[in-house]
Amino acid sequence: MSLTVIAFVIFAVGAIATAILMITRSNAIPAALCLIAHFFCLSGLYLTLQAAFLATLQILVYAGAIMVLVVFVIMLLNLHSEAPSTQYPRFRMLAGILITGILALELTGLAIHHGTGLNELPAVASIVGSAHELGRVLYTDYLFPFEAVSLLLLAAIVGAVVLAKRTLED
Amino acid sequence: MLQTLPLEYYLILSSIIFCIGAFGVLTRRNAIVVFMCIELMLNAVNLTLVAFSSYLGDSAGQIFVFFVMTVAAAEAAVGLAIILALFRTHKTVYVDDVHSMRW
Numbered sequence: 001m002s003l004t005v006i007a008f009v010i011f012a013v014g015a016i017a018t019a020i021l022m023i024t025r026s027n028a029i030p031a032a033l034c035l036i037a038h039f040f041c042l043s044g045l046y047l048t049l050q051a052a053f054l055a056t057l058q059i060l061v062y063a064g065a066i067m068v069l070v071v072f073v074i075m076l077l078n079l080h081s082e083a084p085s086t087q088y089p090r091f092r093m094l095a096g097i098l099i100t101g102i103l104a105l106e107l108t109g110l111a112i113h114h115g116t117g118l119n120e121l122p123a124v125a126s127i128v129g130s131a132h133e134l135g136r137v138l139y140t141d142y143l144f145p146f147e148a149v150s151l152l153l154l155a156a157i158v159g160a161v162v163l164a165k166r167t168l169e170d
Numbered sequence: 171m172l173q174t175l176p177l178e179y180y181l182i183l184s185s186i187i188f189c190i191g192a193f194g195v196l197t198r199r200n201a202i203v204v205f206m207c208i209e210l211m212l213n214a215v216n217l218t219l220v221a222f223s224s225y226l227g228d229s230a231g232q233i234f235v236f237f238v239m240t241v242a243a244a245e246a247a248v249g250l251a252i253i254l255a256l257f258r259t260h261k262t263v264y265v266d267d268v269h270s271m272r273w
Contacts, residue, residue, distance in 0.1 A: 008175055012183050019187050019210055023194035028202050035206050042213055049180070049224040054232055061239050066209070066246045073250045074202055077257050082200045082264075096196035100189050107185030111178050116225075120174035124227040137229045138236065149240045156244030163251035 004048050011044035026081045028074045032067060039063040050121060051129035180221035188214035199264045201253050205246075212242050 015038055022034035039062045046055035127133055138146060191214060194207030216235045223231025257263055260270075 002174070005175060008179065012179075015183070016186055016190070019190040022210070023190060023198065023203070023207060025203075028200055031203050031206060035209065038210070039213070042217060045180075045183075045217060046220055048175075049220050051220050051224055051232055054220060054235055057236075057239065061243065062209075062213070066243055069246050069250060070202065070206065073253060076254065077202075077263060079200070079202075079263065082198070082203070093197055096193050099196060100193040103192055104185065104189040107188065108182050111181035111185060116177045116181075118177040118225040120176075121224055122227045125224040128227055128229045129224060129232060133229055134232055134236075138233055142233050145237060149237055152244055153240060156247045160247040160251040163248065163255050 007044065008048050011041045011048065014038075015041035015045065028079055028082075029071070032071050032074060035070075036063050036067050039067070046129075049129070050125040052126075053129060053131040053134055177221055177225045181218060184214040184217040184221070187211075187217070199266055201256065201263045201265050202250075204265060205249050205253070208245075209242060212238060 018034045018038040018041060022031050022038060025031040025034060039058055043055040043058040043063075046052075046058060188211050191207045191210035194210065195204055198204050198207065216238055219231040219235050219238070223229060223235075253263055256268065260268055262268065
């Protein structure tokens with residue numbers, strides 16, 4: 001087995017295991033830590049796909065910035081362990097299993113049934129995933145979406161400040 | 171043994187992760203955990219985009235991942251602010267305890 005296949009297996013098992021651990025933790029902090037571990041596994045998967053720059057961004061932006069924000073909010077709220085639902089707990093679980101099962105069958109069935117015929121990474125993959133090439137494409141072909149998304153971030157900052165103000169009545 | 175990885179492996183993996191996230195959204199009560207499950211689903215889609223981008227040798231998919239990350243950051247800022255405001259007014263973050271807008 002090649003090194004890429006071994007790395008894929010390790011990171012894929014790690015990603016699924018941390019995802020399952022995350023949704024089964026009753027406390028929010030261990031769930032957040034599992035999600036951070038999951039992001040590291042995903043970053044490894046991006047590396048097996050030769051997307052080195054996105055692998056770096058995944059750790060910097062997701063595991064670094066966004067998860068710090070989440071952990072901060074959990075700390076501010078000072079929550080206890082999640083008690084089971086008081087309204088139809090069994091029905092809720094059954095509905096979740098049913099809907100997710102159908103979704104999983106559809107998605108994996110789609111991926112298996114309609115084979116893509118792509119069996120190995122092309123040689124250009126490492127060039128496509130480099131910071132140089134991504135930067136060139138981002139600032140030429142996708143310049144307008146880039147500017148639009150910066151406006152979206154500005155709007156989100158203003159919205160967050162307004163929502164998190166002490167009193168909502170003023 | 172397997173020498174190369176077909177693209178389908180990545181697609182199946184990301185669909186499994188997406189479904190785990192969807193299950194979490196449907197069954198958990200804590201709004202912050204629901205929020206983290208949505209992040210899980212977003213990342214599963216990101217994995218699909220990166221896999222297609224690398225296998226087709228086209229950088230457009232990886233550019234979309236940039237934009238998904240940006241939207242996720244905006245969502246984190248606004249979503250967590252909403253959860254904070256919810257906690258301040260209702261003293262709870264459990265989504266089934268909040269029913270002031272439910273019919």
